[in-house]
Amino acid sequence: MYKAPRGTFDILPQEHACWKYVEEKAAFLCRLYGYQPLSTPIFEDAQVFAKTVAGGTDIIDKEMYIFKDKSGQELALRAEGTAPVCRAYLEHGLFNLPQPVKLYYIGPAFRYERPQSGRYRQHHQFGFEALGEADPALDAEVIEMAQQFFYSLGLPQLTIHLNSIGCKLCRPRYLVVLKQHYSSYMDQLCPDCKARLVKNPLRLLDCKKVSCQEIAKTAPKIPDYLCHECQIHFQSVQEYLGAVSIPFQLNPRLVRGLDYYTRTVFEIEPREAGGQSTLGGGGRYDHLIEELGGRPTPAVGFATGLERIILNLKNQRLDIPPLPKPDVFIAYLEQEAKIEAMKIASELRREGIPVIMATGDKSLKGQMRQANSLDIAYALILGEQELLQRTAMLRDMRSGEQKSIPLTEIAGFLKQFKM
RNA sequence: GUGAGCGUAGCCCAGCGGUUAAGGCGCCAGGUUGUGGCCCUGGAGAUCGUGGGUUCAAAUCCCACCGUUCACCCCA
Numbered sequence: 001m002y003k004a005p006r007g008t009f010d011i012l013p014q015e016h017a018c019w020k021y022v023e024e025k026a027a028f029l030c031r032l033y034g035y036q037p038l039s040t041p042i043f044e045d046a047q048v049f050a051k052t053v054a055g056g057t058d059i060i061d062k063e064m065y066i067f068k069d070k071s072g073q074e075l076a077l078r079a080e081g082t083a084p085v086c087r088a089y090l091e092h093g094l095f096n097l098p099q100p101v102k103l104y105y106i107g108p109a110f111r112y113e114r115p116q117s118g119r120y121r122q123h124h125q126f127g128f129e130a131l132g133e134a135d136p137a138l139d140a141e142v143i144e145m146a147q148q149f150f151y152s153l154g155l156p157q158l159t160i161h162l163n164s165i166g167c168k169l170c171r172p173r174y175l176v177v178l179k180q181h182y183s184s185y186m187d188q189l190c191p192d193c194k195a196r197l198v199k200n201p202l203r204l205l206d207c208k209k210v211s212c213q214e215i216a217k218t219a220p221k222i223p224d225y226l227c228h229e230c231q232i233h234f235q236s237v238q239e240y241l242g243a244v245s246i247p248f249q250l251n252p253r254l255v256r257g258l259d260y261y262t263r264t265v266f267e268i269e270p271r272e273a274g275g276q277s278t279l280g281g282g283g284r285y286d287h288l289i290e291e292l293g294g295r296p297t298p299a300v301g302f303a304t305g306l307e308r309i310i311l312n313l314k315n316q317r318l319d320i321p322p323l324p325k326p327d328v329f330i331a332y333l334e335q336e337a338k339i340e341a342m343k344i345a346s347e348l349r350r351e352g353i354p355v356i357m358a359t360g361d362k363s364l365k366g367q368m369r370q371a372n373s374l375d376i377a378y379a380l381i382l383g384e385q386e387l388l389q390r391t392a393m394l395r396d397m398r399s400g401e402q403k404s405i406p407l408t409e410i411a412g413f414l415k416q417f418k419m
Numbered sequence: 420g421u422g423a424g425c426g427u428a429g430c431c432c433a434g435c436g437g438u439u440a441a442g443g444c445g446c447c448a449g450g451u452u453g454u455g456g457c458c459c460u461g462g463a464g465a466u467c468g469u470g471g472g473u474u475c476a477a478a479u480c481c482c483a484c485c486g487u488u489c490a491c492c493c494c495a
Contacts, residue, residue: 003486053495062420063493080495109495114420116489192492208491257494278494303495333453366447368455373445383453397455 007113007121017323018310022153026106026126029149033141035102035128040084042108046076052083052291053258065110077110081127081303082288089131090294099132100299106306118308127282127303131289134298136233139264139284140240146268146280146302147246153309154318157271158279160247163223163254164234165202167262167286170227175201177220185215202255221252233263260288264300270312279312280304326354327414329371331364333383341382344392344410351411371397380410 004010011019030037046066053059060066065077078084085103088094094101106126115121128145130138143160150158166174182189182197182204189197193212196203205216226234241248248266256265265283282302289297313320328348332341338361345357356374358367364381371379381393381402392410395402405413 006486049495058493059495063495082495111494113493114491115487116491119494203493281494331454363448364453365449365451365455370455372455379455381454385453393454395454400455402454 005121007115009120009122013323018313018320019306020323021320022306022309022313023106023126025152026104026149029145029152030104030128032148033102033128033145035104035130035145038085038088038103038105039107040078040081040088040105043075043077044084044087046074048083048087048292049076049079052086052260052288053079063111063113065112078108079111080109081105081107081125082129082285082301083292085127085129085301086131086289086292086294086299089297090289090292095132095294095297100130100135100138101132102128102130104128118305118311120307124306125303126306127301129299129301131299132297134233134284134286136236136264137240139233139237139300140244140246142282142300142302143237143241143248143266144244144246146266146282146304149304150268150279150309153313154316155270155279155309155312158268159249159271161251161254161267161269162238162241162248163251163265164226164230164237164263165222165255165261165265165283166226166230170225170230171222174220174222174225177225178202178204178222181219182215188215200257203257205253205255216253219253222255223250223252230263237264256283260285260291262286266302268304277308279308324354325375325377326356327376328353328355328378328380329358329367329374329376330355330380330382331358331367331371332381333364337382337384337387340387340407341380344380344382344407348411348414351415353411353414378414 027037046064049064050060059079064079066074067076068074085105089101089103104127107124108122109125110122111119112121113119128142130142143162147158147160150156165171178201179197182193182201186194188211190207190209190212193204193207193209196207204212205219207213207216223231223234238248254265254267261283263284263286265281267278267281269278280302281304282300284298284300286296286298289295289299330341330345332338342357345355348355356371356376358370362370364383368379377397379395379397381395383393386392386404389404390407391404392407393402394405394410394413
């Protein structure tokens with residue numbers, strides 16, 4: 001038997017209610033804040049991702065789906081949402097619009113890794129980006145949006161962690177003192193952290209090992225080493241967040257792995273949960289667009305994984321509005337009635353009434369059972385008697401009451417009752 | 420890539436060395452010659468993940484592989 005490949009999954013009809021719920025909340029949020037939808041291809045020139053994540057991590061070698069197409073061009077499945085948005089921003093000259101340009105996306109992304117709770121090879125991301133302006137008010141807006149998103153979903157028990165990781169001027173200065181600090185604990189570091197010390201020092205700060213966390217606690221804090229401009233920016237973000245009453249927690253050990261990030265970083269996680277529970281995160285990336293070949297262009301954004309959100313919704317057992325069901329099920333008895341039934345089904349659908357037509361010449365009992373299990377409000381029954389009288393039997397499946405209606409009046413009757 | 424747990428019908432799962440592999444949900448049929456939901460009766464559906472080994476005997480013990488779950492690495 002074939003199975004969905006490792007790390008992928010089918011979303012069955014009954015699960016779609018949940019997905020639709022989340023996607024609609026996302027779209028509505030973006031409308032509220034004036035962010036417009038942008039869809040990008042499922043694959044890109046591999047360089048779109050490779051350039052932006054270059055160095056420091058094994059994302060490219062280990063985690064990305066990279067392949068050559070028949071022409072030999074190197075392509076990569078969409079690894080995340082931000083870089084393609086920036087590519088589109090450059091390709092279509094969106095920098096010529098009044099800035100900032102506010103965009104959002106929602107769709108699949110791919111990473112080659114062993115699946116674990118809420119992490120899949122094909123997963124789904126929702127994100128929004130404000131491109132072309134450095135105003136800290138945008139950082140605050142993006143954080144507020146993220147918070148409002150989870151709130152509107154019914155996930156209010158969240159903590160927003162906030163930090164600033166400086167810019168190209170001040171971060172190198174910080175990294176020097178950070179490395180100094182860790183160097184003096186060299187013999188106590190775990191093997192991973194020894195590697196991080198040279199490869200990606202910022203990541204030292206969120207090692208999960210208890211012994212390394214002790215060292216991180218006493219490490220110099222990056223906010224203390226920000227340059228003047230970054231300090232002002234960071235303070236302004238906090239002020240604006242205060243102005244719109246968004247609670248946040250400063251976390252000097254919150255970092256990002258990649259070089260293009262600047263200044264604001266934030267992550268959102270459920271309260272009283274640690275480790276792998278982050279629901280979403282974002283921050284400012286003032287160097288990404290430059291990496292892709294554009295002019296230096298500041299930008300800030302947020303992204304979240306829908307699988308994690310749905311996991312949380314299910315854990316909270318929130319009531320998700322169910323998908324609408326068809327209004328009418330048409331059952332028939334003999335061949336003659338079947339033809340009439342098909343005519344009626346067709347007619348009702350043209351009137352905009354959703355109909356399921358019985359098929360398979362099952363017993364009436366079987367047909368009614370089916371109508372019941374589909375949880376349909378009305379059954380329309382056509383048999384010999386009804387045909388003779390040019391009527392149909394309309395049964396209210398909830399109450400069990402039924403009455404005979406002339407064929408010509410069915411559509412009008414159903415519309416009038418608007419189930 | 421590393422480590423640990425788990426693989427028995429569509430789903431949940433009992434059985435953990437002894438010969439027809441149990442139950443529940445769901446599905447189908449009958450109890451109502453044209454009527455669902457509740458109830459009753461019956462039925463279909465399982466190469467017990469795959470391959471090898473131990474044994475008189477393996478779903479049950481051992482090994483390998485595959486799958487899956489969780490965690491690590493990484494986290495865009």
